[in-house]
Amino acid sequence: xxxxxxxxxxxxxxxxxxxxxxxxxxxxxxxxxxxxxxxxxxxxxxxxxxxxxxxxxxxxxxxxxxxxxxxxxxxxxxxxxxxxxxxxx
Numbered sequence: 001x002x003x004x005x006x007x008x009x010x011x012x013x014x015x016x017x018x019x020x021x022x023x024x025x026x027x028x029x030x031x032x033x034x035x036x037x038x039x040x041x042x043x044x045x046x047x048x049x050x051x052x053x054x055x056x057x058x059x060x061x062x063x064x065x066x067x068x069x070x071x072x073x074x075x076x077x078x079x080x081x082x083x084x085x086x087x088x089x
């Protein structure tokens with residue numbers, strides 16, 4: 001007994017009729033892979049960062065810089081983006 005495409009298709013058609021499922025199976029929408037989900041999330045985060053005001057990004061940089069450094073009021077420091085910061089409080 002040889003299995004050929006014709007016999008396979010005939011068997012599928014026969015059992016669809018027997019089981020009352022005359023239509024071909026519905027194609028299920030493909031779920032995104034983990035890499036695709038991560039890429040979409042990363043793009044949305046980058047878009048949110050571009051929309052954020054510049055002051056928010058600068059406060060994060062200043063907070064990171066002051067975590068291990070004691071600054072005096074009036075001290076000036078250069079942030080990573082090149083802006084000059086003056087300690088006011």
